[in-house]
Amino acid sequence: MTSFPRPRAAEQLEARLRAHYAAQRTDGRPRGSAIGDEQRLRQLAALMAQERQGAAATPRPMGFVAFVASQVRFVPRWTWIVQAALMALALLLATGAQSAQAVAMGTSLIGGAAALAGLPSLLASKSFNTAELECACYFDCAGATAARLIVIGCSDALVLGCAALCIPLLGALSLLEVLLHLCPPFFAGAAGCLLIARRARPANTLPWALCWTAIVLACAYGFAAVAPVAYEGTSIAVWGCAALAAALWLAREAYLLLDCAARGLDALKATASPVW
DSSP states (O other), rough: OOOOOOHHHHHHHHHHHHHHHHTTSSSOOOOOOOOHHHHHHHHHHHHHHHHHHHHHHOOOOHHOOOOOOHHGGGSSSSHHHHHHHHHHHHHHHHHOHHHHHHHHHHHHHHHHHHHTTHHHHHTTTHHOHHHHHHHHHHHHHHHHHHHHHHHHHHHHHHHHHHHHHHHHHOOOOOOOHHHHHHHHHHHHHHHHHHHHHHHHHHHHHHHHHHHHHHHHHHHHHHHHHOOGGGGSSSSSHHHHHHHHHHHHHHHHHHHHHHHHHOOTTTTTOOOOOSSO
16 A cells, blocks of 8 residues: 655644643643743632632522511512401401401401412412422422411411400400401311312312302301301300311311422322312
């Protein structure tokens, strides 16, 4: 096989490439001048210093308590307006109601309506189809749902606490009577709304929740208006048991909602049967 002489330009290019890659070697073999080595070391030290400064300036991950506090600003404004209106109604009942029966009927309405006020905030992942986005975040869909439950639960507790304090102090009902009118409709209404949030399709959630809340309010208001004697004597123990059962139902539904949110992207879309 005949070999042809290589052009001088190709030999010069090869020599330049060899010199270039020899200068880039970091395996300890002889490379360029000492001045070039010192310059590269200084550049490397400067890059390492910048890396350390960037790592120190990187913010630490947000804790769960701070994350819960940050969820307050995402609650719709009208939710706070409704809850403020319920507290104003409690104060009005305490100071301006003409009879104990009127106070009892208004107190029952406060308990049922407070359960519905925060439902849209709890359903943000389901209503706006953001479960996939939340699952990619540091606090996933279950963490966001838990944070919203805590925020709405604390605000509802504030509403109920305001009614339970101001009505006995300024109104015609005792603390026990106020609690009997507040707690059963609130616990039953909230538990039913969470059940609907877990099982209903996104488009049907609010209509079903409104229907359930209306049923609870009608029952509570009817008992207070038509049969006020049902809250007297031995019936107090029955209402106490009803409130306890509703509270246990609410705790179960809250747990199931969190478990549903933690199972995956499609769990909150209510793809499992039966759905409404």
